[in-house]
Amino acid sequence: xxxxxIDLLDxxxxxxxxxxxxxxxGRIAYIGSVxxxxxxxxxxxxxxxxxxxxxxxxxxxxxxxAPMTLLRGYAENLPLQRWLEEKCFPFEAKMxxxxxxxxTVLACAEMARFGVxxxxxxxxxxxxRARAVLEAGMKANMCEGLVAFEEKPYAExxxxxxxxxxxxxxxxxxxxxxxxxxxxxxxxxSTETVCRDILDIVRGTDLRLHIHLSxxxxxxxxxxxxxxxxTPVAYFDSVGLFEVPVTAAHCVWVDDADxxxxxxxxxxxxxxxxxxxxxxxxxxPIPEMLRRGIPVCLGSDGMASNNNHNLFHDMYLQALIxxxxxxxxTAVTPQQALAAATRTGALSQGREDCGVVAEGARxxxxxxxxxxxxxxxxxxxxxxxVYAGDGADVVLTMCDxxxxxxxxxxxxxxxxxxxxxxxxxxxVTNAEWPTIDVERAKAECAARTARIISEL
Numbered sequence: 518x519x520x521x522x523i524d525l526l527d528x529x530x531x532x533x534x535x536x537x538x539x540x541x542x543g544r545i546a547y548i549g550s551v552x553x554x555x556x557x558x559x560x561x562x563x564x565x566x567x568x569x570x571x572x573x574x575x576x577x578x579x580x581x582x583a584p585m586t587l588l589r590g591y592a593e594n595l596p597l598q599r600w601l602e603e604k605c606f607p608f609e610a611k612m613x614x615x616x617x618x619x620x621t622v623l624a625c626a627e628m629a630r631f632g633v634x635x636x637x638x639x640x641x642x643x644x645x646r647a648r649a650v651l652e653a654g655m656k657a658n659m660c661e662g663l664v665a666f667e668e669k670p671y672a673e674x675x676x677x678x679x680x681x682x683x684x685x686x687x688x689x690x691x692x693x694x695x696x697x698x699x700x701x702x703x704x705x706x707s708t709e710t711v712c713r714d715i716l717d718i719v720r721g722t723d724l725r726l727h728i729h730l731s732x733x734x735x736x737x738x739x740x741x742x743x744x745x746x747x748t749p750v751a752y753f754d755s756v757g758l759f760e761v762p763v764t765a766a767h768c769v770w771v772d773d774a775d776x777x778x779x780x781x782x783x784x785x786x787x788x789x790x791x792x793x794x795x796x797x798x799x800x801x802p803i804p805e806m807l808r809r810g811i812p813v814c815l816g817s818d819g820m821a822s823n824n825n826h827n828l829f830h831d832m833y834l835q836a837l838i839x840x841x842x843x844x845x846x847t848a849v850t851p852q853q854a855l856a857a858a859t860r861t862g863a864l865s866q867g868r869e870d871c872g873v874v875a876e877g878a879r880x881x882x883x884x885x886x887x888x889x890x891x892x893x894x895x896x897x898x899x900x901x902x903v904y905a906g907d908g909a910d911v912v913l914t915m916c917d918x919x920x921x922x923x924x925x926x927x928x929x930x931x932x933x934x935x936x937x938x939x940x941x942x943x944x945v946t947n948a949e950w951p952t953i954d955v956e957r958a959k960a961e962c963a964a965r966t967a968r969i970i971s972e973l
Contacts, residue, residue, distance in 0.1 A: 520565045536567075537550075538572060546876065575881040580789055587608075608969055626958055632829070651690065651694065658866045674711070723867065732793075733770065764865045769798050769801045776809060792819075815832060829908040836850075855902070891906070
């Protein structure tokens with residue numbers, strides 16, 4: 518595809534106007550302020566009119582539980598422990614592998630609609646989830662949920678053999694679109710023996726770890742009681758867990774010593790601002806993490822604690838709430854919020870060639886309609902993108918050069934835009950997912966949720 522005369526969010530998170538971007542063989546092959554030569558242009562295939570459009574990197578959701586789309590609107594207005602024990606755990610005990618498949622299909626459709634091409638997913642039925650992702654044409658880092666209470670070697674847990682099979686059969690599947698991560702759910706659902714055994718498996722490989730970390734005050738208090746005053750961060754550091762690449766979700770209740778550890782080891786922190794607020798867990802100290810150079814990415818968490826996969830909402834919250842919480846209007850910049858949702862999220866998944874609009878990078882892109890009233894005026898469109906833009910503005914999502922979501926539009930009369938040039942206005946008339954039967958996914962998920970609730 519050749520994007521013609523389009524506004525572009527570049528690698529420095531600045532807007533460039535009147536750009537041409539050519540995609541070939543799944544990668545960005547051309548970026549320029551003039552069209553490519555006719556012979557080269559022909560190699561890109563379809564041309565895309567960039568009038569009234571903004572091209573940017575697609576988004577990377579660094580912490581999700583995709584099958585929990587089935588719990589959307591079910592577990593509400595409860596603190597985290599009651600939310601888990603009274604609602605989520607009983608519901609999830611009724612979920613089958615096919616339930617997880619259809620929940621993931623619907624999650625993929627929703628994420629693609631909002632410009633997300635890849636997500637780090639922690640759940641069960643990994644083969645079914647991976648199948649849904651590949652069918653959707655998307656990417657995911659998948660880990661099988663681990664709960665370990667018995668103080669015995671990891672090899673004696675059935676999940677050990679299951680993970681070996683997943684790594685053998687699925688790690689790197691779909692030209693690298695599927696990556697298998699190892700999982701330690703949390704300090705309170707694991708043992709030291711299991712942590713050390715998993716560390717020995719991951720060390721020296723290209724595998725990664727995905728964990729929950731210091732999500733609530735209660736979690737930290739009880740960890741200190743179990744481990745001689747150590748916080749969850751300090752405890753995991755004591756067993757060497759951060760010697761391998763780790764994405765740690767939440768990190769809300771961390772102190773300065775914890776931050777020193779995260780900084781020293783380059784741990785990726787997946788902030789989940791919507792989920793953390795909804796469950797009353799608190800606010801991760803994101804401004805201090807950014808000041809220290811800790812890589813901060815962005816997650817939606819599951820749909821029982823967020824209710825939507827519109828990562829633009831989470832990006833808006835990340836850019837805004839810390840200004841109020843710290844009384845500092847410069848606490849998090851729009852560029853830092855954009856980096857968390859794009860490039861840093863990709864790096865947290867081990868996807869070095871993703872998350873940026875640059876020649877040679879994977880063509881993971883989304884296009885926004887910027888003709889709506891919330892985009893005008895736009896003296897600096899980056900601020901509009903973070904504070905006024907929304908996932909609903911996405912009109913095209915591309916993963917590895919393949920379109921996975923597209924909104925078709927009708928063109929209205931010419932209008933004078935706020936960008937000092939004549940532009941045309943668009944109205945979305947239809948949306949399509951070339952790889953997903955969205956209506957079937959909706960029907961399947963609604964029926965499966967109704968079934969499970971009836972059994973509870």
